[in-house]
Amino acid sequence: MIPLSTARRTIIDVDIHHNAPNVKAIFPYLPKEYCDRISEWGLLLPSYPYMNGGKGGRRVDANPPNGGAPGTDLDFMREHYLDPFHVEYGILTGEFYSLGSHPDAHYAAALASAYNDYTRDHWLDKEDRLRGSITIPKQHPLLAAKEIDRVGDDRRFVQVLVPGGSEKPYGNAIYEPIFEACVRHNLVFTIHIGNEGQGINPSPTGAGHVTYYIESRASRTQTMMAHMASLLFSGVFEKYPTLKVVMQEAGVMWIAPYLWKLDQDWKGLRVQTPWVKKPPSEYYRSNMYVSSQPIELTPDPALFVPMLDALYAKECLLFASDYPHWDFDSPRLAFPKLDASYADPIFYRNAANLYGLKPRTSSPDHT
Amino acid sequence: MIPLSTARRTIIDVDIHHNAPNVKAIFPYLPKEYCDRISEWGLLLPSYPYMNGGKGGRRVDANPPNGGAPGTDLDFMREHYLDPFHVEYGILTGEFYSLGSHPDAHYAAALASAYNDYTRDHWLDKEDRLRGSITIPKQHPLLAAKEIDRVGDDRRFVQVLVPGGSEKPYGNAIYEPIFEACVRHNLVFTIHIGNEGQGINPSPTGAGHVTYYIESRASRTQTMMAHMASLLFSGVFEKYPTLKVVMQEAGVMWIAPYLWKLDQDWKGLRVQTPWVKKPPSEYYRSNMYVSSQPIELTPDPALFVPMLDALYAKECLLFASDYPHWDFDSPRLAFPKLDASYADPIFYRNAANLYGLKPRTSSPDHT
Numbered sequence: 001m002i003p004l005s006t007a008r009r010t011i012i013d014v015d016i017h018h019n020a021p022n023v024k025a026i027f028p029y030l031p032k033e034y035c036d037r038i039s040e041w042g043l044l045l046p047s048y049p050y051m052n053g054g055k056g057g058r059r060v061d062a063n064p065p066n067g068g069a070p071g072t073d074l075d076f077m078r079e080h081y082l083d084p085f086h087v088e089y090g091i092l093t094g095e096f097y098s099l100g101s102h103p104d105a106h107y108a109a110a111l112a113s114a115y116n117d118y119t120r121d122h123w124l125d126k127e128d129r130l131r132g133s134i135t136i137p138k139q140h141p142l143l144a145a146k147e148i149d150r151v152g153d154d155r156r157f158v159q160v161l162v163p164g165g166s167e168k169p170y171g172n173a174i175y176e177p178i179f180e181a182c183v184r185h186n187l188v189f190t191i192h193i194g195n196e197g198q199g200i201n202p203s204p205t206g207a208g209h210v211t212y213y214i215e216s217r218a219s220r221t222q223t224m225m226a227h228m229a230s231l232l233f234s235g236v237f238e239k240y241p242t243l244k245v246v247m248q249e250a251g252v253m254w255i256a257p258y259l260w261k262l263d264q265d266w267k268g269l270r271v272q273t274p275w276v277k278k279p280p281s282e283y284y285r286s287n288m289y290v291s292s293q294p295i296e297l298t299p300d301p302a303l304f305v306p307m308l309d310a311l312y313a314k315e316c317l318l319f320a321s322d323y324p325h326w327d328f329d330s331p332r333l334a335f336p337k338l339d340a341s342y343a344d345p346i347f348y349r350n351a352a353n354l355y356g357l358k359p360r361t362s363s364p365d366h367t
Numbered sequence: 368m369i370p371l372s373t374a375r376r377t378i379i380d381v382d383i384h385h386n387a388p389n390v391k392a393i394f395p396y397l398p399k400e401y402c403d404r405i406s407e408w409g410l411l412l413p414s415y416p417y418m419n420g421g422k423g424g425r426r427v428d429a430n431p432p433n434g435g436a437p438g439t440d441l442d443f444m445r446e447h448y449l450d451p452f453h454v455e456y457g458i459l460t461g462e463f464y465s466l467g468s469h470p471d472a473h474y475a476a477a478l479a480s481a482y483n484d485y486t487r488d489h490w491l492d493k494e495d496r497l498r499g500s501i502t503i504p505k506q507h508p509l510l511a512a513k514e515i516d517r518v519g520d521d522r523r524f525v526q527v528l529v530p531g532g533s534e535k536p537y538g539n540a541i542y543e544p545i546f547e548a549c550v551r552h553n554l555v556f557t558i559h560i561g562n563e564g565q566g567i568n569p570s571p572t573g574a575g576h577v578t579y580y581i582e583s584r585a586s587r588t589q590t591m592m593a594h595m596a597s598l599l600f601s602g603v604f605e606k607y608p609t610l611k612v613v614m615q616e617a618g619v620m621w622i623a624p625y626l627w628k629l630d631q632d633w634k635g636l637r638v639q640t641p642w643v644k645k646p647p648s649e650y651y652r653s654n655m656y657v658s659s660q661p662i663e664l665t666p667d668p669a670l671f672v673p674m675l676d677a678l679y680a681k682e683c684l685l686f687a688s689d690y691p692h693w694d695f696d697s698p699r700l701a702f703p704k705l706d707a708s709y710a711d712p713i714f715y716r717n718a719a720n721l722y723g724l725k726p727r728t729s730s731p732d733h734t
Binding site: 210220 | 418420531532533534535536537538539563564568569570571572573574575576577578579580581582584585586587588589590592593594596597600601618620621623624625627628629630631632633635636639640661663664665666667669670673674676677694
């Protein structure tokens with residue numbers, strides 16, 4: 001059933017969710033007053049009032065034998081995912097970005113530092129295939145920049161990660177200290193869906209709160225569209241031409257008609273944003289990336305590749321599995337069979353170039 | 368330059384913005400206390416903090432010779448648009464839906480009644496090609512239903528119109544009295560972009576307020592997506608199977624990948640919304656419509672018709688011009704040349720069937 005070329009393919013996966021087995025694992029990195037409050041009150045991070053999918057949002061087969069939660073056991077992750085799927089590099093995205101939607105930015109900053117240190121000591125130090133994301137207190141851009149400066153020289157951290165839910169769209173000038181820090185340390189800025197409508201973030205749609213989880217999933221796409229427009233029209237890529245932005249887990253195919261709309265509107269309105277010197281799609285092609293999971297299949301199979309072309313997948317699409325979440329996209333099954341001119345950049349080369357990851361095997365697949 | 372078949376085509380335009388020449392035109396329909404407050408304070412309706420396009424948002428050539436604002440003079444509208452473009456029916460959408468985003472629902476209800484009466488007396492009574500939309504105080508569904516009942520038996524009103532910006536997405540159960548009234552009077556429910564982030568509505572994106580008008584335009588699409596998901600997953604079309612919903616001015620091409628995503632998510636999550644018995648795309652095809660302006664052209668012309676097919680344009684797409692707004696889509700120029708199997712339903716038949724409009728000429732174009 002599985003084409004051998006896919007089964008054997010060496011891949012880079014840009015979205016693997018690791019987590020701490022329990023909150024006490026981060027206590028060694030956290031000031032005592034915060035350990036005390038967490039022991040008494042729990043983390044008090046915002047959470048969705050909606051169900052998720054699968055069993056508690058995770059793959060039912062991803063429970064490690066030690067009884068812990070999926071994503072908490074490195075040995076099991078190796079055996080269950082990294083080895084059999086030939087993951088040459090996997091980028092850890094974690095589960096802690098909801099700290100950026102808590103009202104107390106100092107608490108959020110302390111949690112972010114603790115989680116980043118935990119990730120370094122317990123994951124990056126132990127498995128050379130893995131790379132890390134810097135979780136930041138995005139509600140306070142200056143504290144966020146400080147955290148980026150604190151860990152940003154460790155080259156194993158390859159990006160800064162923020163959730164889709166935010167008080168302002170990420171092109172807003174208030175976030176400039178974060179972009180400056182990213183550029184200073186040559187770090188990618190990644191927006192991963194999450195926390196829309198939670199904590200201090202506004203409601204997840206322009207029409208308020210949604211009712212069901214499936215609507216909440218739809219709102220992730222909408223909010224990512226807001227970030228994309230904001231980044232493009234605020235001139236972020238003119239101001240920080242080396243900055244690269246990844247959009248994660250908001251779907252893929254919407255990018256194409258959205259670019260058509262943005263380019264078309266820009267033609268009629270460019271006089272209002274003269275700092276945007278090129279059509280939005282040109283900034284997208286040079287500075288933005290989109291990760292694949294959950295990728296939409298086209299009901300008409302003949303439309304799949306033309307849609308990939310329309311969103312410049314050969315340059316901008318990165319494979320992501322979302323392991324161990326319930327809607328995991330298997331590297332072998334999520335896509336229809338693609339010829340190498342698509343599969344090589346999507347499953348390997350685009351991520352290798354973006355994150356500066358050097359080939360470590362002699363497999364011919366990853367060139 | 369213009370193909371004769373298009374230049375001669377008889378059309379139905381589902382989005383023409385008429386307006387009162389000044390606020391005093393609605394005073395005869397408004398209680399004295401509201402006339403007094405408007406004379407003292409103005410309408411106090413919410414407005415955008417962004418620029419619009421063109422000159423004040425209107426076509427520069429649409430100013431009537433009497434010096435009034437575009438869209439306020441029926442004689443000039445006939446001469447400038449209805450006659451030369453062979454508009455057999457035009458549906459008036461007005462400019463007053465922002466009343467639905469005012470904090471005072473009683474004031475909004477009085478304004479809505481006055482504007483609906485003004486539209487009837489000054490437009491529908493005077494031009495048989497025109498049809499009206501019932502503006503409602505959507506922030507108070509029971510008052511809204513009362514207004515629909517008040518004017519809904521006048522068959523010249525063919526739909527109820529609400530703006531995209533709202534406190535809750537329109538599938539929310541709070542709006543049921545409005546849908547019941549629509550069904551009672553066989554009226555279409557139309558969501559026209561507008562008022563996102565204004566007045567009592569939440570911020571226009573899941574990431575807060577946007578900075579520029581071009582981002583605000585992008586947020587309209589996002590908010591329409593929220594309404595669409597809400598209507599589909601709340602089971603509105605199971606509860607009100609005869610209800611028809613039109614989505615106006617939020618773009619067109621996004622519908623296709625959005626349906627792919629919603630269908631795909633529904634397959635994995637349908638257990639959570641068992642009242643949604645069919646794939647979302649099936650409800651869309653039977654109960655939802657999208658109006659064309661502003662339609663996105665595909666940079667690859669070969670993709671235009673496949674995208675129309677993917678969003679079921681032959682069944683669901685309605686031509687709209689948005690006259691006299693600055694981004695008016697000309698019936699002759701907005702689309703690439705289409706064969707009659709597309710042009711007939713899009714420019715005429717879908718709207719005729721949806722709104723129950725009977726052919727009034729012997730032109731062969733509108734069959």
